[in-house]
Amino acid sequence: MRAVALGGGHGLHVTLSALRQITPDVTAVVTVADDGGSSGRLRRELGLLPPGDLRKALAALAGEESTLWSTVFQHRFGGTGALAGHAVGNLVLAGLLEVIPDPVMALEEAARLMDVRGRVLPMCTEPLDIEADVVGLDEDTTAVRRIRGQVAVATTPGRVRRIRLHPAGDPASVPTACPAAVEAVRDADVVLLGPGSWFTSVLPHLLVPELHEALITTTASRIVVLNLVPQPGETAGFSPERHLDVLCEHAPRLRVDAVIADADSVPTPDRLRRAAETLGASMRLDGVASADARDRHDPKALAESLRDVLAAVRG
Template sequence: MRAVALGGGRGLHASLSALRLITTEVTAVVTVADDGGSSGRLRRELGLLPPGDLRKALLALAGDTGSLWSTVFGHRFGGTGALAGHAVGNLVLAGLLEVLGDPVAVLDEVARMLDVRGRVLPMCTEPLDIEADVLGLDEDRTAVRRIRGQVAVATTPGRVQRIRLHTAGDPDGLPKACPEAVAAVREADVVLLGPGSWFTSVLPHLLVPELHEALVETAASRIVVLNLVPQAGETAGFSPEQHLQVLLQHAPRLRVDAVIADADSVSTPDRLRRAAAELGAGACLDRVAASGAPERHDPTALADSLRRALGRTRGT
């Protein structure tokens, strides 16, 4: 089974960790709009793709997650010097990007080094900027303010209404999808959206024209995995069904086959089922949170839920 997971950061790590329990044919398609931390520093200083989310996806699919190379790749430098806060893997990816130039070739090379079971691809081969319309940042609580940058959007105290993407430094530049990522979506048997930071890791994939068309037209089963808890700042106060409503707002042509949500995180199941139905989907309420960590998905439980959802969508 050819599976594609779209997202970034810890959310994508969760979906990849579950998918690798189901199939070895996994492709991660990763957002490239990060402008904070080590990734943001490397992006500003070198003009490269932000490597952090790409590194996390590679480690999620690494053959032996406890191997020396995996451990080193995820290690962060301490101290207060120029390297403080940088992950070794980010620096390796940055170096390879400067030497090879082609992000896809770089990721394939690192995948061989880490014995990755599957493939990691960038959403676009150039860094992107994200901007959002936000309510509640002024005395007039109905005034809409536009803010820019992934970190600013992810941490805003206001309420995000809508996001847009453009190529870095060019407000009029439409993002161009990585061709290999588009092909992976079109050829997949199942495509996962979420979990993850909704406005900065999940929805951006729907705003890249070629990738959007591939998601609309693919014959794959399309499954949305909802977050376990709202994210402070970005989706504070959002109900599970509101996540689906903003998904529909940003991609009204997208149809979905199943929506997976944690049964203990949904206070109004009927509302979620109605919101899922607007996308053409059935709602699958399972217990998928990790024991003792209600904000984190359990890979085995999520894999079991994915199997059940796929069985329903295929009528088996």
């Protein structure tokens, strides 16, 4: 089974960890708009793709034999010098991206180093910027303000209404999808959206025209995995069904086969069921939260839920 997961950050990491328990043929399609932390520093200084989310995806798909390399890739330097806060894997990827101009080939080399079972691809082969329309930042709570940058959008105290995506420094242009990512979505048997930062990791894939069209026209089963809790800032106060409403607003032609949510995170199942049906999807409520951290998915439990959903969706 060819599985493709779209997202970024910790949400994509858990999805990949679950999928690799189901199939060895997993492709991660990763957002490239991060402008904070180590990734943001490398992006600004070198003009490269932000490597952080790509690094996390590689670590999630790394083979058993590469435990040491996975640990090293995720290790962050301490201290107060120039390297403080940088992840080793970010620096390795930055070096590969400078030596090998093709980001897809650079990531393939990193995958070989880490014995990755599957593939990691950037959503686009150039860094992107996110803009958001936000309300609730002024005395007039209906006034719309434009917020720029992934970190700013993710941490805004206002409520995000809509986002836009464009190549870095070129707000008049439309982003171009990585051709390999488009091909992976078209050829997939199952495509997963979420969990993750809804406006800055999940929805951006729908704002790249070629990727958007591939998601709509693919013959793959499309599954949405909902977050366990609202994210402070961009989705504060969101109900589970509101996440689906926003998804529909950004991609009204998108149809989904199933929506997976944690049973304890859905206070009004009937509302979520109706929202899922609007997208053409069935709803699946399972216990997919980690016992140690209720705001994180348990990869094993998510894998079991995915198996059941896929069995039902594929007949």
